[in-house]
Amino acid sequence: xxxxxxxxxxxxxxxxxxxxxxxxxxxxxxxxxxxxxxxxxxxxxxxxxxxxxxxxxxxxxxxxxxxxxxxxxxxxxxxxxxxxxxxxxxxxxxxxxxxxxxxxxxxxxxxxxxxxxxxxxxxxxxxxxxxxxxxxxxxxxxxxxxxxxxxxxxxxxxxxxxxxxxxxxxxxxxxxxxxxxxxxxxxxxxxxxxxxxxxxxxxxxxxxxxxxxxxxxxxxxxxxxxxxxxxxxxxxxxxxxxxxxxxxxxxxxxxxxxxxxxxxxxxxxxxxxxxxxxxxxxxxxxxxxxxxxxxxxxxxxxxxxxxxxxxxxxxxxxxxxxxxxxxxxxxxxxxxxxxxxxxxxxxxxxxxxxxxxxxxxxxxxxxxxxxxxxxxxxxxxxxxxxxxxxxxxxxxxxxxxxxxxxxxxxxxxxxxxxxxxxxxxxxxxxxxxxxxxxxxxxxxxxxxxxxxxxxxxxxxxxxxxxxxxxxxxxxxxxxxxxxxxxxxxxxxxxxxxxxxxxxxxxxxxxxxxxxxxxxxxxxxxxxxxxxxxxxxxxxxxxxxxxxxxxxxxxxxxxxxxxxxxxx
Numbered sequence: 001x002x003x004x005x006x007x008x009x010x011x012x013x014x015x016x017x018x019x020x021x022x023x024x025x026x027x028x029x030x031x032x033x034x035x036x037x038x039x040x041x042x043x044x045x046x047x048x049x050x051x052x053x054x055x056x057x058x059x060x061x062x063x064x065x066x067x068x069x070x071x072x073x074x075x076x077x078x079x080x081x082x083x084x085x086x087x088x089x090x091x092x093x094x095x096x097x098x099x100x101x102x103x104x105x106x107x108x109x110x111x112x113x114x115x116x117x118x119x120x121x122x123x124x125x126x127x128x129x130x131x132x133x134x135x136x137x138x139x140x141x142x143x144x145x146x147x148x149x150x151x152x153x154x155x156x157x158x159x160x161x162x163x164x165x166x167x168x169x170x171x172x173x174x175x176x177x178x179x180x181x182x183x184x185x186x187x188x189x190x191x192x193x194x195x196x197x198x199x200x201x202x203x204x205x206x207x208x209x210x211x212x213x214x215x216x217x218x219x220x221x222x223x224x225x226x227x228x229x230x231x232x233x234x235x236x237x238x239x240x241x242x243x244x245x246x247x248x249x250x251x252x253x254x255x256x257x258x259x260x261x262x263x264x265x266x267x268x269x270x271x272x273x274x275x276x277x278x279x280x281x282x283x284x285x286x287x288x289x290x291x292x293x294x295x296x297x298x299x300x301x302x303x304x305x306x307x308x309x310x311x312x313x314x315x316x317x318x319x320x321x322x323x324x325x326x327x328x329x330x331x332x333x334x335x336x337x338x339x340x341x342x343x344x345x346x347x348x349x350x351x352x353x354x355x356x357x358x359x360x361x362x363x364x365x366x367x368x369x370x371x372x373x374x375x376x377x378x379x380x381x382x383x384x385x386x387x388x389x390x391x392x393x394x395x396x397x398x399x400x401x402x403x404x405x406x407x408x409x410x411x412x413x414x415x416x417x418x419x420x421x422x423x424x425x426x427x428x429x430x431x432x433x434x435x436x437x438x439x440x441x442x443x444x445x446x447x448x449x450x451x452x453x454x455x456x457x458x459x460x461x462x463x464x465x466x467x468x469x470x471x472x473x474x475x476x477x478x479x480x481x482x483x484x485x486x487x488x489x490x491x492x493x494x495x496x497x498x499x500x501x502x503x504x505x506x507x508x509x510x511x512x513x514x515x516x517x518x519x520x521x522x523x524x525x526x527x528x529x530x531x532x533x534x535x536x537x538x539x540x541x542x543x544x545x546x547x548x549x550x551x552x553x554x555x556x557x558x559x560x561x562x563x564x565x566x567x
Contacts, residue, residue, distance in 0.1 A: 008200055014044030014059075019195065020159070021180070023061035025202040027209025028069050030145045032119075032136035037062065038071050046164070048183040050176025055141075055168040057092075057178050063199050064208035068148045070094060072166065074117070075141040080169040081116050085508045086547060087167055087188075088174040091116035092144040097161030097191045098151060104192045105361060106551065108293035109151065112188060114167075117142035122506045124188065124549040127287065129221070132213035147213050154199050161194035163187045188549075210256050215263045219243070222266065224544070229279035235269045283500075283531040283539040285546075288366055288558045295360055296368035298327040302354045307407050309389040309399045317388040321404065322354045323412070324364060326371050326378035336415045336430075338379045338565040339408065341400070342458075342557075343386065343435030343442050350385040352550075363554050367561075376561050382408055386442055393442040394465070397449040405431075405453065425452045432564050434458025436553045437509065440501075441465050447483065451490050451497060456564050460553050461503040463512040473512030480519035480527075487526040494528050499538035500563055502556035504546015514542070533567045 010016050021044050028035040043058035055076040062069040072092045081089040091114050099109040106112070111126030119135035121128065130149040135142060154160075165187070166178040179187075181195030222240065227233035243262050303323045308316045326337070344352045353363050370376050384404050386396045406419025415430040417423040424431075433454045435443045440462025447457050448466055463472025464479050471479045487497065501517060503509050517540040520527045530536030541559060546552040 008198070010042060012045075013047075014042050016198070020198045021059075021061065021162070021195070022201075023063045023068060023197050023199050025064065025156075025200070025206050026062040026069075027064045027067075028062055028071070028145070029209075030069070030132055030134050030147045030213065032134035032143060032145060034071065034073075034143065034145075041071075043073075044164070044180060046166075046178045046180045048179040048181075050168070050178070053168050053176050053178065055166065055178065057166045059164045059180060061197055063154055065153055066208060066211060067150055067213075068096070068154075068160070068197075070144075070146045070148070070164065072144040072146075072164070073141070074144070074166055076168065077140060078170055079117050079137070079142065080171055081118055081120070083169065083172040083174070084511060086114050086116065086120075086122040086506055088169055088172065089116045089120075089167065090142070090169045091167045092146075093163075093165040093167060093177075094146060094148070095161075095163035095165070095187045095191070095194055096148060097194050100159055100161045100196065102161065102192045104190050106191060107362070108290050110161075110191050111148070112549075112551075113146075115144050115146060117144070119144075121545065122547050123545055123551075124547050125551040128545050129214070129217050132217055149214070156200055156202050158199040159196050160199075161191055162197040163194045210254075210259065212259050215259050215266070218263060218266055222270065229275055229282075230273045231276055232272065232274050235272055236266070239266050239269045281530040281532065281535070281539075283502075283541040283559070285502075285541055285543040285555070286559055288555050292366050292369040292558070293362060294369075295365055296327075296372050298372040299360070299368050300324055300326045300329070300364065300371070302357045302359060302364065304356060305407060305411060307403050309403045311388065312390050312392075319350075319385065319388055321350050321382055321384040321408075322356060323408065324354060324367060324381040324383075325412070326380070327368060328378065329380075329413075331413055333413065336413055338377070338430045338432070339382060339412075339414055340379055340432045340434065340456075340458075340561075340564065341382045341384065341404070343384065343433075343439030345435070345437030345439050345462075349387055350383050353383045362550075363557065366554060366558055370558070370561060377565065379565070380408075380412055380414065386438070393438055394445050396442050397446050400433075400446065401450055401453060421453075428453050429455045430565065432456035432458060434460060434557075434560075435462070436460045436550070437462045437548065440509070440513075444483070447497075447499070448486050451486060451492065455497055457497070457499045458557070458560055458564075459499070459501045459513075460556050461507050461509040461513065461548055463509065463516045470512050472516030473514075476515035476519040479516050480523055483520065484523040484526045494526055494537045495533070495567060497537060498533065498563075498567065499527070500541075500560045501538070502541035502543065502560065504543040504548075504552055507546055507548045507552070509548060510542075514540075531563075533563065 041060040057074045060071040079090045093114045112124040114122045115133045132147040135144045164180040306320045409416040410419045415427040433446045440459040443459040444464035528536035531539045
């Protein structure tokens with residue numbers, strides 16, 4: 001095999017004539033200290049630097065049979081992680097499109113991760129267990145090393161989509177960014193703007209280095225576990241003890257087989273853990289299976305409905321919404337369908353989740369596959385918008401109940417006999433409302449104002465503002481009490497309504513939503529906390545590493561959907 005590196009030349013900034021960067025073959029040690037192998041790699045100098053920045057950075061890339069490696073050296077005299085929002089901290093962001101298919105939305109082969117100078121990893125798209133990182137402060141800045149485990153074995157000539165970015169922070173604010181390829185600022189939402197990296201330099205006798213990183217990641221995740229939740233935690237602690245005693249990661253005689261054997265042993269021990277009865281009350285996160293992100297053989301369809309609704313200027317606005325209909329939906333059949341109304345976040349619109357007729361975005365794929373696998377009963381999902389009309393999430397319930405729900409549930413085969421409020425109230429147990437971020441704020445308002453018409457509520461990554469903006473964090477007890485009074489005055493019993501909430505611990509919403517949930521847990525006459533619907537009527541799924549991004553929200557929805565319409 002002839003190495004390609006000798007055939008590929010780059011300019012002084014590290015780019016080939018056709019604008020790509022080159023990854024050379026090699027397996028560096030990822031520990032925050034720059035391995036000598038990096039000295040053989042020409043640095044890439046980013047093309048785009050925000051005009052107000054004094055910070056600079058260079059990147060280098062390597063690859064082997066299992067992974068892509070990235071080294072970022074950042075020169076920055078003023079480092080900050082003061083902001084609770086990961087992308088507003090001094091950090092390095094990596095975007096990768098392994099299939100390089102130039103899609104305009106993220107798919108199962110795409111990743112978007114971020115590592116700050118303290119080595120805190122946040123993942124907006126991808127699987128955390130695939131990434132091993134190390135960061136270290138140095139004179140005048142910091143160094144970040146990243147190993148990305150690849151899903152397919154690369155070879156000379158492999159080309160992947162890539163974007164490399166540095167976020168420059170000052171105090172709690174981000175001043176701007178440094179980007180290798182993208183000057184649009186849309187890489188977080190659109191993989192088609194990525195540049196490209198070409199793999200080269202593997203010779204016939206080249207061998208990949210050892211991979212202790214999967215095991216190191218697993219150990220780190222295991223040590224973060226709360227072992228008080230399990231009746232047989234000793235199974236895991238014994239494996240960890242044996243691993244340390246074997247000096248597995250530093251012993252001179254250690255080979256990849258030893259590492260892999262201990263990895264399997266630790267995985268098996270974790271799989272045998274049994275929860276205590278109290279721990280079982282929690283709702284635990286399970287990632288969406290890869291196959292559920294692929295197009296199903298039994299696809300549902302997307303339709304669009306249009307309507308007119310009043311605005312605050314005594315006029316009206318023309319609006320639209322999208323409707324997901326499950327595979328096999330037949331309006332002429334006698335089957336009735338439950339309906340889930342799902343709201344987008346701030347700065348988004350009704351097109352975000354489904355796009356429109358003929359499109360096959362991630363949430364649609366998840367729904368199609370869950371229904372095909374029998375995980376959930378076929379249902380209708382509606383994506384409206386709070387934009388236009390009265391353009392106020394606190395008032396959206398008016399449009400929801402006078403225009404949207406009657407329109408949808410008379411158009412399709414639902415449990416509502418008609419669009420009258422009386423018939424909508426009679427069929428409330430077949431209706432759910434949820435949303436992300438400002439859509440979650442909308443969900444709490446819907447609970448307050450439309451409890452008569454919805455039995456299930458799914459607030460994701462957003463607190464209630466019924467007392468004041470960010471009231472869930474600023475006034476959690478008052479907010480919880482207000483919500484409880486709504487339930488008490490409604491006359492409904494606790495299991496006549498359900499609240500299934502979720503967020504990530506790196507989500508900007510977490511500091512406001514978490515205190516509200518803790519306060520709600522204290523009001524046990526109306527909010528009975530348990531993931532078991534026979535015991536309680538609300539839960540809160542908290543996900544380690546989850547950020548304020550739709551990749552996570554889709555996974556929360558995947559976990560919550562089986563709990564809707566079953567009680």
